[in-house]
Amino acid sequence: xxxxxxxxxAEHERRVALLPDSVKRLVGKKLEVVVQSGAGVGACVSDxxxxxxxxxxxxxAKAALEGAQVALKVxxxxxxxxxxxxxxxxxxxxxxxxxxxxxxxAVAQAGLSLISLDAVPRTTLAQMMDVLSSQASLAGYxxxxxxxxxxxxxxxxxxxxxxxxxxxxxxxxxxxVAGLQAIATARRLGxxxxxxxxxxxxxxQVESLGARxxxxxxxxxxxxxxxxxxxxxxxxxxxxxxxxREHIAKADAVITTALVPGKKAPxxxxxxxxxxxxxxxxxxxxxxxxxxxxxVTRPGERVVVNGVTVIGEVNVPSHVAVHASLSWSRNxxxxxxxxxxxxxxxxxxxASDEITQAMVTVRDGVVVDPRLKxxxx
Numbered sequence: 001x002x003x004x005x006x007x008x009x010a011e012h013e014r015r016v017a018l019l020p021d022s023v024k025r026l027v028g029k030k031l032e033v034v035v036q037s038g039a040g041v042g043a044c045v046s047d048x049x050x051x052x053x054x055x056x057x058x059x060x061a062k063a064a065l066e067g068a069q070v071a072l073k074v075x076x077x078x079x080x081x082x083x084x085x086x087x088x089x090x091x092x093x094x095x096x097x098x099x100x101x102x103x104x105x106a107v108a109q110a111g112l113s114l115i116s117l118d119a120v121p122r123t124t125l126a127q128m129m130d131v132l133s134s135q136a137s138l139a140g141y142x143x144x145x146x147x148x149x150x151x152x153x154x155x156x157x158x159x160x161x162x163x164x165x166x167x168x169x170x171x172x173x174x175x176x177v178a179g180l181q182a183i184a185t186a187r188r189l190g191x192x193x194x195x196x197x198x199x200x201x202x203x204x205q206v207e208s209l210g211a212r213x214x215x216x217x218x219x220x221x222x223x224x225x226x227x228x229x230x231x232x233x234x235x236x237x238x239x240x241x242x243x244x245r246e247h248i249a250k251a252d253a254v255i256t257t258a259l260v261p262g263k264k265a266p267x268x269x270x271x272x273x274x275x276x277x278x279x280x281x282x283x284x285x286x287x288x289x290x291x292x293x294x295x296v297t298r299p300g301e302r303v304v305v306n307g308v309t310v311i312g313e314v315n316v317p318s319h320v321a322v323h324a325s326l327s328w329s330r331n332x333x334x335x336x337x338x339x340x341x342x343x344x345x346x347x348x349x350x351a352s353d354e355i356t357q358a359m360v361t362v363r364d365g366v367v368v369d370p371r372l373k374x375x376x377x
Contacts, residue, residue, distance in 0.1 A: 005023075007036045008039070013042070024053040033054065034055065076096065077091060087110065113347075120132065136317075179197065183206060187209060257293075258287060271295045285297040
């Protein structure tokens with residue numbers, strides 16, 4: 001089986017879908033790996049590194065795709081990239097099918113198969129293939145560094161010749177993978193940390209990291225059977241806003257990470273809440289690409305509102321492209337091995353296991369994701 005690794009074309013994307021270590025292991029399983037020239041540059045990997053691992057270097061995407069059965073990418077395929085993909089090939093990349101239905105249909109019409117990496121189920125076996133979690137952890141870490149750099153205060157309490165400097169107060173909204181990593185990182189830097197999540201089950205995790213859990217008095221527990229957050233009722237949103245308003249006003253830095261799969265990010269920080277914060281405070285909105293958890297967030301920009309800096313960086317894992325690519329590569333390698341089985345001659349896209357059924361969005365030009373077929377939103 002021939003696998004090709006394509007160079008990313010999305011703006012500011014520095015990651016690569018497969019690194020030489022994974023290439024070497026896949027070549028050891030008798031697979032052929034072709035890498036588009038320059039694919040690894042953003043992650044500090046040269047064509048020579050890939051060649052040393054056993055890969056072949058192709059001058060462009062068309063040459064890399066020739067004779068390939070599988071194409072690996074990070075970002076969802078663009079219209080220009082889709083036009084180059086040969087009919088019958090299996091594309092493995094992010095896609096977010098619930099919010100990109102037209103793009104999924106375009107992939108199907110092109111006669112391709114599609115494995116959506118963002119559709120990985122939250123199970124023990126699938127954990128090693130979960131690019132969302134591995135990348136979210138890096139984003140949570142990076143978000144704290146962005147906040148610390150922008151905040152005109154130090155994070156830790158310090159004893160100085162001029163007396164004691166109080167620790168910064170950090171509030172993390174959303175305690176999923178990114179949020180928990182943000183909590184841990186802020187604590188390591190010496191900040192006093194609070195956190196909130198609509199899923200009550202995460203309270204123990206938050207407290208185990210040394211943070212205080214902000215409790216909103218409601219009987220609603222907004223967690224899906226798969227472990228993700230879901231939208232809450234209007235009553236819960238109102239109670240949430242009442243409680244969070246006070247905590248946001250006292251925070252030096254607010255890091256927001258709340259996402260609902262297939263939905264626009266919920267707005268947790270209103271413009272009025274931003275204006276109530278002290279001048280010099282910082283908000284880092286990790287949900288910027290999905291609309292933002294903060295009402296004044298502008299994706300890809302930094303804005304200042306009443307002295308409060310709101311950071312809407314997009315594609316935050318790409319800021320640390322070396323480790324982000326390393327994590328991604330290991331996840332994808334495990335997925336490929338799982339989908340190939342022992343024979344390692346083709347991807348078994350019709351297998352009945354829960355990982356395959358969850359992640360195969362299009363098979364041989366037919367949309368098979370049941371969420372799309374049923375019109376789920």
